[in-house]
Amino acid sequence: MMNSSTCLRSFSKLSLDRTAHASLTSRTLFAPQTACFSTSTGYRAQVTSKAKKPVAPRRGEKTLNVKKGKKAPNYDMGKRPNPGERKAQRKRIVLSNNNALAVASLQDLSPKNVLDPSIEGKVMGFPEEIVDALRAEEAFKPSQGWGLFRRPAALVRKETAQLATLIKAVEDAKAEKQPRTIRRLVTGDLMSGKSTLLLQGLAMAHLRGWFVINLPNAQEIAFARTDYAPLAGSDPLQYTQDTYTADLLRQILKGNRAFLEETRMVTKPDLPFPLPANSTLKVLVEQGMVNSEFSWAVFTTLWQELSQPGRPPIMFALDAIAHVMRNSDYLSAEVKPIHGFDLTLIRQFVDHLSGQKTLANGGIILGGTSQSNKPATPALDHFIKVAEALQSDPDNVPKWNPYLGVDQRVVDALQGLEDPKQKDFDVLRLGGVSKPEAKAMMEYYAHSGMLRHTVDDRLVAEKWSLAGMGNVGELERASVRLRL
Amino acid sequence: MASTTRRLAFSARRCSSKLYVQTAQPRFSPLWQRPLSTSSSRRADETPAKDGITTPELADLIDDMYGVQEQVRSKSGPTWQSIDPNGIDQAALQEQGKDGFWSEGEEELGPDEDYYADDITSDGHQLLEQHRELREYARMIAWELPLLNHLARPFEVPTQATPFRFRYTSYLGERHPAVNKVVVEFCAKDMKLSPIQTDKLIKLAGVRYNPSNDTIKLSCEKFDTQAQNKRFLGETISKLLTEAKDGSDTFADVPFDFRHHKPKPVYEFPESWILTPERKKYLEEKRSASVLKEEERKFTGALIDGNKVVESNLPRNEPEPVPVMIGGRRGKALR
Incomplete structure (x- = not known):
């Protein structure tokens, strides 16, 4: 049994031992190019900058800012929506507006008509x-x-x-x-x-x-x-x-x-x-x-x-x-x-x-x-x-x-x-709707309280033209959604 | 290492063998003065037209111009004919101004030029020269340009024998990289080919074919002179035509490719929009009927006003009863 120091030395020089590399070719046996085993390089190695790097403050955390003239990042501190919440909002179908007036004259579709x-x-x-x-x-x-x-x-x-x-x-x-x-x-x-x-x-x-x-x-x-x-x-x-x-x-x-x-x-x-x-x-x-x-x-x-x-x-x-x-x-x-x-x-x-x-x-x-x-x-x-x-x-x-x-x-x-x-x-x-059709639509808008104008031929012609000759979506946009 | 003589030869070759000239001469001879056209030779061959200019007329014209010249000269002091060339010592004149400043103080070069401070500056002279030049052109415009009208010839429509339309560009003697460019344009139909051959020609012409007006346009500027470029164009056209006439492959399986061409949309004013008196009357009637109808609807209450609809549907705003104090302030009796 060797003592521990002798054991360590022989272990450290193991790479120089030619008999240990039986598989190597004879050329390398003459001049071993491997270094001896040592732990000192590990000890002497520079501490990587990773450890020294200051940890960035977490989002929303207040830090002392000593830099002059540079404001702290203006984070939005509000609560983030849950996963899927935004999409649900985007895809939400709203079929009723309680602020709009009910149109008394509105007829319903029925199997007969x-x-x-x-x-x-x-x-x-x-x-x-x-x-x-x-x-x-x-x-x-x-x-x-x-x-x-x-x-x-x-x-x-x-x-x-x-x-x-x-x-x-x-x-x-x-x-x-x-x-x-x-x-x-x-x-x-x-x-x-x-x-x-x-x-x-x-x-x-x-x-x-x-x-x-x-x-x-x-x-x-x-x-x-x-x-x-x-x-x-x-x-x-x-x-x-x-x-x-x-x-x-x-x-x-x-x-x-x-x-x-x-x-x-x-x-x-x-x-x-x-x-x-x-x-x-x-x-x-x-x-x-x-x-x-x-x-x-x-x-x-x-x-x-x-x-x-x-x-x-x-x-x-x-x-x-x-x-x-x-x-x-x-x-x-x-x-x-x-x-x-x-x-x-x-x-x-x-x-x-x-x-x-x-x-x-x-x-x-x-x-x-x-x-x-x-x-x-x-x-x-x-x-x-x-x-x-x-x-x-x-x-x-x-x-x-x-x-x-x-x-x-x-x-x-x-x-x-x-x-x-x-x-x-x-x-x-x-295609686009005709002017009488546009008028019917706009009268419905006015009855719903969404179009606060007198629905006469002049207004209808104006909106109909603005909507690119009666494109329905543009007509709605021009008369209901767009407020001037 | 190269030998010294070799190095010398090498460095000698590195500089241009030409002399460096500050104002470089134009690379191309001013061919615009004599465009490569067959028209001049044709014009020379043909006999002058009856209504064109004739030799006696031209002689009269030249006489007229001489007369004008005489009149102009007689008005402005001594003319060049009146000066006796023998009276001036030509040699002395030439000697005097030859070297100018550099011959001053040199006895063998003659007496110095004296300056008596009675001349204007060289800038002034330049300005005067410019003025003279302008006047010269103004005289030409006034007297000579109208005479060019005699040389005008009526336009002749190109015939079937001349289907190619060449275009040369002149920059009036100035240097320009496009002086040597030649463009040719021709109609695919004028080539007297069968429909299959015409189709093949169009397919071969590729992006040079314009489907809107059925023309093929080729241009060349890769040679230094217009003549060379024109020759290249001619050879290309003849090659195209021989290939088009070659029936071994008619390209019938290749579809026409006009993706390079975007036809320019032509918008015509709709005929129905023209404001004829009848249409004006119709529109007037329609508008007045509409106004009448609107008035009627307003009267019967069928005209919908969005503001009124909203106002009538709002909850009625009744004034809230204000509580009245029975006693006086702070529990005191009412005074």
């Missing part, structure tokens, strides 16, 4: 149960001015009346046992009321007892914030979004509660969960809501049920459609982008929009475009332009620019817009 052409050009209120349904379906958007008035109401403009005639046409066709599926893309300038028209379409469908499915924003489906999974047995491979679909089923249940409660299943679907025989559709939907892994199976079963004879027509709407007319943000197992059309919900919508599938009991497929939040989709833009030109100036239809990237799947889906014979597939172009 909703398809009546006489209501065109009037501001009509939405009945309370419809407001609840629309709210559940997220048809109201935070950027719209619902929170300025006592309760939701909207102008029945020319295009709304057109949509009403389409609804009437579908109903008439259904009565004649020749179900008709009408497809429309709502287009128009920024703030021209496209989403509001979609909302009015949903409201009218609700009032007429239709089955309403609304996908409020295509971006939420395509931007990869919800879970997705490949759908077994699909070719080409499709992807389900279980959580999103379960949420959609919840919205569907809220929006169409009465119909789902009273209707019983007639098909015997092969579902992965037990379902009591002859149960109502509500039970089926609730199963999909609760168990999100079954949500897509429930949705398809529900769709089959709706396709049975005697069921109501379907109003199927999707807003901000451009987001799915391209590759989504999801990636496949091969790390390739998944096309928007490969998401099952979107596939369901696009198949019906393109006319590949039709609704068994008729209905309307309504796609909304967005001008404020739209990705570049050359194919969609081109087809919209073509369809608009076919309506307004058929001799001057724009040609496809061969130097733009083309998405063939979108072209295949929207091909019908180029065909003037396909009356069921078209665009619904929103």
Whole structure:
């Protein structure tokens, strides 16, 4: 046994011991280049500046400031909002303003008057149960001015009346046992009321007892914030979004509660969960809501049920459609982008929009475009332009620019817009409102106490011109939001 | 290390072999004086037109100009014809002013130039010279420029034989980097090609094609002289045409690419907006009807005033009853 000092010395010179490096080549054995083991370098090492660095005061902590002329940082000492609070504030839907006056002369939409052409050009209120349904379906958007008035109401403009005639046409066709599926893309300038028209379409469908499915924003489906999974047995491979679909089923249940409660299943679907025989559709939907892994199976079963004879027509709407007319943000197992059309919900919508599938009991497929939040989709833009030109100036239809990237799947889906014979597939172009319509709106504003002017022709003409020939959003901005 | 002679040679080559001139000569000969044009030779060949200038007329013109000159000269003192050149000692005159200041005090260079303080400064002379120059040009403008009108020729529309429009730029003798630039413009249709060949020519021309007026525009300034640049343009055009006529690849599969061209929007005043008397009358009637309707609505109460709506809906502001003291102040009896 060596004593400790001898032991340490021999350990420190271990690196010089040639026998310890048997694996090294002979050249290094002659001149060992490793240093002897020592702890002194560690002791003598300079203390790093990290330890000496003064610790910065915590935010909001008061410190003695000896620097002249330099103020202490002006921190906002207020409490920070909780996570998600700001977004909740941003996305909050306010549908009532208690400071606004209730308009006594405001009529409500009703199943009777909703398809009546006489209501065109009037501001009509939405009945309370419809407001609840629309709210559940997220048809109201935070950027719209619902929170300025006592309760939701909207102008029945020319295009709304057109949509009403389409609804009437579908109903008439259904009565004649020749179900008709009408497809429309709502287009128009920024703030021209496209989403509001979609909302009015949903409201009218609700009032007429239709089955309403609304996908409020295509971006939420395509931007990869919800879970997705490949759908077994699909070719080409499709992807389900279980959580999103379960949420959609919840919205569907809220929006169409009465119909789902009273209707019983007639098909015997092969579902992965037990379902009591002859149960109502509500039970089926609730199963999909609760168990999100079954949500897509429930949705398809529900769709089959709706396709049975005697069921109501379907109003199927999707807003901000451009987001799915391209590759989504999801990636496949091969790390390739998944096309928007490969998401099952979107596939369901696009198949019906393109006319590949039709609704068994008729209905309307309504796609909304967005001008404020739209990705570049050359194919969609081109087809919209073509369809608009076919309506307004058929001799001057724009040609496809061969130097733009083309998405063939979108072209295949929207091909019908180029065909003037396909009356069921078209665009619904929103322009500015006419002066009488603007007057009706402004009188409603004045009745609500939000416009403190005499609503005469002069004021209407002024605001109508300021709003770029009657752009609805600009009209609201110029007459209600803007205070001079 | 290089040898001394080698180094000398090296340093000698480093400086320019040319003499340094303060005011550098223009790099290019002033070709603007004689633009590369076929028109002058053509003009020389052709016989003068009837209404153009004729030789006897030109002689009259020159006589007129001489007459004017004589008149001008007779008014202003002795003319150059009246001075006898033999009366002046030319050699002495030349000797005197040759070296100026530097010959002063040198006897062999002759007597010094004396200055009697009766002359104006050189700045003054310059100013006078400038004034004379201006007057000279003013005389030219007054007397000679109107005569140029005789040389004017009517514009002739270019024919099918001359489809190329060349553009040369003259900076009136000044130095300019674009003096040698030549631009040619021609219409694709004028090339007498078949539609397929024309399409190919347009595709080959690429961004040099203007779809609005169907012209191809080429320019060249990579050579030092206009003639060289023009030749290059001519060769390029002939190459383009031979390629366009070559039917082995017609480029039918390549779409036209006009992304470089943004057509200028032309806005026309809408015809329906023109204020014709009928339209004025219609508008007057419409406005008066609107005013009448507004008055009617005001009378019937159908005209909505936002202010009145708000005022009528506000809670009625009734004055609150003010409590009246029964007794006097601080518990004393009322006086």
